[in-house]
Amino acid sequence: MATISSVGIGSTSQTTVGALSVGSLATGFIVATQAIQETGTSLTAPVVPGTQQFHASSAKGWVVHNFAGTIIVSYNVTSITDAGTGVGSVIIATDFSTANFVVCATNKTDSGSYQVCVRALAVGSFDFYTSNNSDAPAESGNNLYSFFGDQ
Numbered sequence: 623m624a625t626i627s628s629v630g631i632g633s634t635s636q637t638t639v640g641a642l643s644v645g646s647l648a649t650g651f652i653v654a655t656q657a658i659q660e661t662g663t664s665l666t667a668p669v670v671p672g673t674q675q676f677h678a679s680s681a682k683g684w685v686v687h688n689f690a691g692t693i694i695v696s697y698n699v700t701s702i703t704d705a706g707t708g709v710g711s712v713i714i715a716t717d718f719s720t721a722n723f724v725v726c727a728t729n730k731t732d733s734g735s736y737q738v739c740v741r742a743l744a745v746g747s748f749d750f751y752t753s754n755n756s757d758a759p760a761e762s763g764n765n766l767y768s769f770f771g772d773q
Contacts (some may be wrong), residue, residue, distance in 0.1 A: 660772065676773070682723070683714055684768040686730075689752075689761035708752040708759035716773050717746040723771025731763030738765050 652658075654667040659676035674680060683698030691704040703711040721743045727750065729736040735755050742749035748769075754760040 678770070678772075681768045681770055682716070682718070682773055684766075685712060686764050686766045687712075688764050694764060705749075706759070708761050709750070711742075711747050711749050712767060713747050714769070719745070719772045721745055723769055725767055725769045727765065727767050729763055729765055734762055736760055736762050740767075 652667050654664060654669045654673050656673055656676045658664050658667050659669065659673050660678070662678055669677070675682060681697075683696070685696035685699040685702070686694040687696075687702045688694065689704070689708075689710075691702045691710070693699060693702060698715045700713040700715045703713065705711065723743065725740040725743070725748055727738045727740050729738045729752060736752055738750055738752045740748055740750055748767075750765060750767075752760055752762075752765060754762075
């Protein structure tokens with residue numbers, strides 16, 4: 623393993639795998655910045671984990687929660703607010719730039735059939751409503767959300 627330096631970001635380790643050199647950086651190397659990711663047109667700037675979420679196709683967050691308001695697993699979600707039977711809010715950690723974003727929502731249950739609707743989008747949250755087949759507020763299983771847009 624060789625070490626190269628003077629690439630503008632300190633030292634980097636270099637590993638060679640066959641003809642592919644992983645970790646080597648050339649002069650003038652440009653990593654995809656937030657602006658490059660948001661534009662989404664570069665075919666040469668490599669993406670690193672710190673900027674991946676800025677691309678339009680990337681989920682800006684996701685969550686699975688139960689109706690006690692307990693988050694089971696999430697990314698970029700601060701909390702779930704329970705506002706009554708089948709009604710609540712998802713509080714997003716990093717706000718969107720506007721309230722114009724997309725939420726994909728579904729309900730997972732082992733019995734019955736339930737629908738989840740998203741309503742009242744705000745830059746840092748969205749409200750949800752879960753109902754049964756009779757369109758009555760209901761709580762069953764877990765709600766699952768993913769959301770996309772500009773932050």
